Amino acid sequence: MAGMSGKRLQKELAKITGVLPPGITLVSAENLREWQMDLTVPDNPIYPADHVYRLKFMFSTNYPIEAPECTFIQLSTPVRKIPIHPHIYSNGIICLDLLDKQGWSPVHNVESVCISIQSMLASNTKNERPPGDAEFVRSNRSRPRDINFLYHDPSV
Template sequence: MSTFAAKRLQKEMAKIHQGLAPGIFFVNSPNLQHWQMDIQVLDSNPLYAGKTFRLNFRFSNNYPIEAPEVTFIRAPDREIPMHPHIYSNGIICLDLLSSGNGWSPVQSVESVCMSIQSMLTGNTKNERPEGDEAFVLREGRSVRDIRFVYDDPTV
């Protein structure tokens, strides 16, 4: 990992230990390039109330110039939230997470968590994206290779 990315991640880690926004928790990081975070939706949205979801972060050598790979993962007592932009394998269709689209190097792990948190908060549809089953079947692809078309300005 480049010293530049490592330095930046160390700084974020130090900030995380000072405190995080409500509903966001640091779980662990087996190494500096791989973090896990838990998020909760704070309002009483019936779709997510009382549930906690786990996010998996993978950082490239070029972080924060390049966006991290962020997906939901399953774990004991952690499922993949129902959302029209979240596939059942945990892949999130969010322009913010795509370098060259919505990603900005000013973002951080915490701000990404907050964005995903608010994406869940605003959702009322208890459904998966169109073509979810077919998408999930074509496994083995890196998230980075997926070219999403960000056509929904409502989320």
């Protein structure tokens, strides 16, 4: 059915407008199919408090049965860089189980995804990219949802 995602996204948007956890803000959702959110990370010197990161969400018509595509994007004004993390490639693609087919659950939502990514950054101790980042960024032509990540290190 085509209509499920529209209604759900409208209601999600109404719910989070104005009330979001600290460090998470809604930037734009004029196009209901593509939202942008800004993120800051508390208490981690790898991500100083004045560094803001931009997340882009893309929703298919089957959302929330299907996961949203969620990536970091780079901007020059305002400055938004891709955060350094062993599960985040330098092209913004995030390797996080809840964003892929197996890990996603329709009871997740934009807010809970943002919180998961925020806490993934907050608990990170390695100031490095995933192994094989340069090769992956050069060769990858797939959309995030079509990539089958291997979660080689579930501890990170």
